[in-house]
Amino acid sequence: MRKKILSSITVLCTFVMMLPISVLAEEVTFGQFQDDLAKAEKKLKDNNQSINNSQNQINADSETIRKLKSEIEAMGVETNELQQQIAESNISIAERRQQTKDVISYYQMSQGENIYLEYVFGGESITDLVYRLSIVEQITEYNEKVMEELENLIKANEQRKVDLANKEKEYENKISNLNAEIGKLTNSVSKLGELSPGLEQEVKTKRELVESYKAQGCKNRSDVIGKDCAVSSSNGQFSRPIKTGYITSFIGYRWGSLHRGLDMGSSLGRNTPLYSVGYGRITSIWKDKNGANNVNIEYRGRDGKYYTAIYAHLSRYGNIYKNMEVTPNTILGYMGDTGFVTGVHLHLELWPCRLYVDKECEGWDEYVRFVNKQYKSGFKGAESVINFPNKTYQTWTSR
Ligand SMILES: [Zn+2]
Structure with a gap:
């Protein structure tokens, strides 16, 4: 009886001693491992595909950024040209205004003997006061019309400048969004650490x-x-x-x-x-x-x-x-x-x-x-x- 108990205890002890090993050591069969390999191979394939897609997206985004930047540059050139045109128009307007003023004042001052009008139209044809008056009116009218056209041009240019500035802002936003996307995609492509097997x-x-x-x-x-x-x-x-x-x-x-x-x-x-x-x-x-x-x-x-x-x-x-x-x-x-x-x-x-x-x-x-x-x-x-x-x-x- 005592022997039986002892041997039972021995069996039990052996079992308990064996237990941690069989419980702790995780069992993986060769078949499971081969299946895991197949799964990992598929994961790698999918991952390579998604890295490819990310890389393609990064390339496409970079190309878009390049185009937007060159458009922004072109807009800068256009804005400068518009500004130049505005400045020139302002000068022309000032000149016309001065000319009109001069014509009128010379006409009034000269009382028929206008050197300036002779200078402008040529002396020979200027003989009659009424005729001279009508010329003055024509010049004034003509100048007014030119000035109005120039002012319209300035207005149009100013509007175009505002439109360009808005577009530039919109493009800058697009670029910063694309850069953010590139950053995210780049992170997904490469995660680096002290040890990164991949x-x-x-x-x-x-x-x-x-x-x-x-x-x-x-x-x-x-x-x-x-x-x-x-x-x-x-x-x-x-x-x-x-x-x-x-x-x-x-x-x-x-x-x-x-x-x-x-x-x-x-x-x-x-x-x-x-x-x-x-x-x-x-x-x-x-x-x-x-x-x-x-x-x-x-x-x-x-x-x-x-x-x-x-x-x-x-x-x-x-x-x-x-x-x-x-x-x-x-x-x-x-x-x-x-x-x-x-x-x-x-x-x-x-x-x-x-x-x-x-x-x-x-x-x-x-x-x-x-x-x-x-x-x-x-x-x-x-x-x-x-x-x-x-x-x-x-x-x-x-x-
Ligand atoms: Zn270390």
């Missing part, structure tokens, strides 16, 4: 993972990855990735977004070898959109969960290849400053999710959301599972 890279890695799983014995759609095939040889121990170094920046919120990795530097700079933090398998060797050289490695933690480590900004790679089984003595590469960085350092992310495989981090955006959730719940990735000093610039000299 959909293309995500799909590429997923494709490579399918091949890798096949090579690791995954055959049937029902095979559970990491259990029936592609089982990790990791022993759950994590050590520091560099022999001597110091933390320059911890995990935490920085400029409004979560800095998901530990940044560390070393006095050896670009010659600092970067070691694997444990026994694992290289899942991806990749470049991000900013040109950073990165390595992803899958590990299994002591908690039974699968982890993905990202080693970022390497200056160069070691003798590594995709699917390579790594040990804590494997040199992955050397510290660097490739990509979106301000100096030579290693950016190390380590979170309990198989990047591009597990549902919670099946894509980069999902991964970023997952890490934020983990951090908010108190888990701090590499900071939680690897022993690091808790102050920046505090140097360690062994792994």
